[in-house]
Amino acid sequence: MSAPAPAISVQRVARRFGRVTAVDDVSLEIGEGEFLAVVGASGSGKTTLLRLINRLIAPDSGRIVIHGEDSAASDPVALRRRIGMVFQSGALFPHMSVADNIGITPRLTGQPRQEIAARIDEMMALVQLAPELRARRPHELSGGQRQRVGVARALAAGPRIVLMDEPFGALDPLTRDTLGEDYRALHTRLGLVTVMVTHDIAEALLLADRIAVMHEGRLVAVADPKRMSQNEQPYVRDLLRAPRRQAERLAALLAQGTR
Amino acid sequence: MTGLLDPRWSEAVARLPDYLGAHVRVSLAALALGLAVSLPLALITRHRPAARGVLLGIASIAQTVPGLALLALFYPLLLALAALSAKWFGVSFSAFGFLPAVLALALYAMLPVLRNTITGLQGIDPALIEAARGVGMTERQSLALVEWPLALPVIMAGIRTAAVWVIGTATLSTPIGQTSLGNYIFAGLQTQNWVFVLFGCAAAATLALAVDGLLALIEHGLRHHRGRARIALGAMGLAALIVASLAPGLARTSAHYVIGAKTFTEQYVLSQLIAQRLNAAGLSATTREGLGSNVIFEALRDGEIDAYVDYSGTLWANQFRHTDVKPRRALLTALAARLADDGVTLFGELGFANAYALVMPRARASALGIRSIADLAARAPELSIAGDYEFFSRPEWAALRQAYGLRFGKQRQMQPDFMYAAVAAGEVNVIAGYTSDGLIAKYNLVVLDDLKKAIPPYDAVLLLSPRRANDRALREALRPLIGAIDIATMREANLRAADGATGSAADVARWLWDQIAARHK
Numbered sequence: 001m002s003a004p005a006p007a008i009s010v011q012r013v014a015r016r017f018g019r020v021t022a023v024d025d026v027s028l029e030i031g032e033g034e035f036l037a038v039v040g041a042s043g044s045g046k047t048t049l050l051r052l053i054n055r056l057i058a059p060d061s062g063r064i065v066i067h068g069e070d071s072a073a074s075d076p077v078a079l080r081r082r083i084g085m086v087f088q089s090g091a092l093f094p095h096m097s098v099a100d101n102i103g104i105t106p107r108l109t110g111q112p113r114q115e116i117a118a119r120i121d122e123m124m125a126l127v128q129l130a131p132e133l134r135a136r137r138p139h140e141l142s143g144g145q146r147q148r149v150g151v152a153r154a155l156a157a158g159p160r161i162v163l164m165d166e167p168f169g170a171l172d173p174l175t176r177d178t179l180g181e182d183y184r185a186l187h188t189r190l191g192l193v194t195v196m197v198t199h200d201i202a203e204a205l206l207l208a209d210r211i212a213v214m215h216e217g218r219l220v221a222v223a224d225p226k227r228m229s230q231n232e233q234p235y236v237r238d239l240l241r242a243p244r245r246q247a248e249r250l251a252a253l254l255a256q257g258t259r
Numbered sequence: 260m261t262g263l264l265d266p267r268w269s270e271a272v273a274r275l276p277d278y279l280g281a282h283v284r285v286s287l288a289a290l291a292l293g294l295a296v297s298l299p300l301a302l303i304t305r306h307r308p309a310a311r312g313v314l315l316g317i318a319s320i321a322q323t324v325p326g327l328a329l330l331a332l333f334y335p336l337l338l339a340l341a342a343l344s345a346k347w348f349g350v351s352f353s354a355f356g357f358l359p360a361v362l363a364l365a366l367y368a369m370l371p372v373l374r375n376t377i378t379g380l381q382g383i384d385p386a387l388i389e390a391a392r393g394v395g396m397t398e399r400q401s402l403a404l405v406e407w408p409l410a411l412p413v414i415m416a417g418i419r420t421a422a423v424w425v426i427g428t429a430t431l432s433t434p435i436g437q438t439s440l441g442n443y444i445f446a447g448l449q450t451q452n453w454v455f456v457l458f459g460c461a462a463a464a465t466l467a468l469a470v471d472g473l474l475a476l477i478e479h480g481l482r483h484h485r486g487r488a489r490i491a492l493g494a495m496g497l498a499a500l501i502v503a504s505l506a507p508g509l510a511r512t513s514a515h516y517v518i519g520a521k522t523f524t525e526q527y528v529l530s531q532l533i534a535q536r537l538n539a540a541g542l543s544a545t546t547r548e549g550l551g552s553n554v555i556f557e558a559l560r561d562g563e564i565d566a567y568v569d570y571s572g573t574l575w576a577n578q579f580r581h582t583d584v585k586p587r588r589a590l591l592t593a594l595a596a597r598l599a600d601d602g603v604t605l606f607g608e609l610g611f612a613n614a615y616a617l618v619m620p621r622a623r624a625s626a627l628g629i630r631s632i633a634d635l636a637a638r639a640p641e642l643s644i645a646g647d648y649e650f651f652s653r654p655e656w657a658a659l660r661q662a663y664g665l666r667f668g669k670q671r672q673m674q675p676d677f678m679y680a681a682v683a684a685g686e687v688n689v690i691a692g693y694t695s696d697g698l699i700a701k702y703n704l705v706v707l708d709d710l711k712k713a714i715p716p717y718d719a720v721l722l723l724s725p726r727r728a729n730d731r732a733l734r735e736a737l738r739p740l741i742g743a744i745d746i747a748t749m750r751e752a753n754l755r756a757a758d759g760a761t762g763s764a765a766d767v768a769r770w771l772w773d774q775i776a777a778r779h780k
Contacts, residue, residue: 056392087393093387093390094387
């Protein structure tokens, strides 16, 4: 029995910006229903990898296959409409209402108004946004609300793949935790494929099925959280040291507190 | 209180519909053209830094050309184009008035619109443009749905700046034959009618503020979510302005005589006199005042105006570029023949001459023993001379210098009305004045004899446009003016008009007619 076809297949992809090689010969397969976190220091190429997947930029070499279709052969605009994307700190359109932001992709594909309106209501309920926020402008929302709108916007056209670029980075820890959990539940419920770029290792470990570690444009490790914690590579061990120490100290402190 | 009861106010108000309407038409047309050209250019070049630089450079240069010069430059340009078009396509158009004014003002509107549109589009957070692509927008959708609306406040600010500039600068389109609120200002400056000057400035400022306010309303509406009412209000205001400006133009009848006037006092009075004569004969006539002396003859030849008064020497030397100086009669005969080649009728002489003349205070002249220009030439290196804006580049000045070997210590250009006061006060020693000017007597100045006849004769002559050549009603109405105005009467009329306090040019024209009529009895 052959393994099922991956949702996203990244094959020996490279991309340079001037003399800097942002993504260097990266190969990676992401399966149906999988939640993959991509971690690494800033400048490690993780955001470039994300932008390569929905053709916001084209690779210099290598190939990316989405659901069996070579992305170089498909229309990039149509491809992006099929893939949801959540941007760093939201990137909501400031001149549009919450509802207009959420309904933007269905509107681009020319869906009837009523269907879009129904879809907006459904999405707002899905990401737990109160209906009275519909007419608000992004600047009238809290950071957490904004990011929920961002998630709703990414999901509105019913994509099977969602790309997230440090989606919760700018939020306070509590909101961040709640939002992460809420999104993970949505991911499972809708059977999505999620690729989330983050610099927060703890978040990656807690939310993702698998973690990919990037370092200077190269993919240095891909594993599930448990195996990743046993990885002996020096860079990966350094990366995991901070959350591990934090967790141990927290565990000790909290244990004392309960006594 | 007497200030507001001044009859000049009511005269200014009476002219407002005509001047304001024309001003609105030319300004809004120029603004619309400027927008229609600049906005697409800004969009096309927004991703092309080199083209953008060139474009902004050209617009900046156009902006540095003084408004008056820019407007004046478009006149000969269009004249040449009209001639070419007539030759190649058999289609001619008027290079006078509306068209050159609109083109020059549109050029003026371009810089703020271009610069603000480009700045506005460049100032958008790149993350939002990436988000627009990320949610699946095409380049065009990104522009229409995200970049354009976000840049709009900056773009609208540019449009508002352009509107204010264009409305202000449009006052300078009077000399190229476009009626505007500048007619008040040019006429007012010439006849020392400060009521007119103030009225023109205030009207232009009010119009600029009103248009700016309407655009601000639209901008506000565009920026706010539920601003449709404001957009509608602003757009309706602009539409109302356009409709109102068109109304007087449409009401105008075609059998309408237009009398031209150059930019000095005597011309204002004479054009009023001619218009009054026509009106008295039951022919409806208006004046088109403040036309540049380079523009007015072409306007007559092309039938844009129907009649005006020019001076034999000016036509001979400036219009037809002859350098020889003929005796008075011979000049008039040659001129009439030359004018006939263009289809223009030299209807007759009015009876006086308005020549350039070197003028100085009588007391100073006798103290220095100067009676003629030849006497002056010997003392000239120690003296200063002032002339109007065109004098020193006119052939007469070259002829004078050659004939007498004139070489002044200093040479200045001045507004003609200030020249006489300046020479009387000793600011300058000699001025190039005009023989028919009433101020010569008022300031006790003396005209120096031109014994060598270097300055050609300048008989005031009444010209008719080609299409009015056989207009009997017009000829009958104007015949009483031929040979009817002597130099003393014209001087007095000019003095009255320049004073301003004794009445407007129209009042003086009525006085002048009374003098003529009294003599006929």
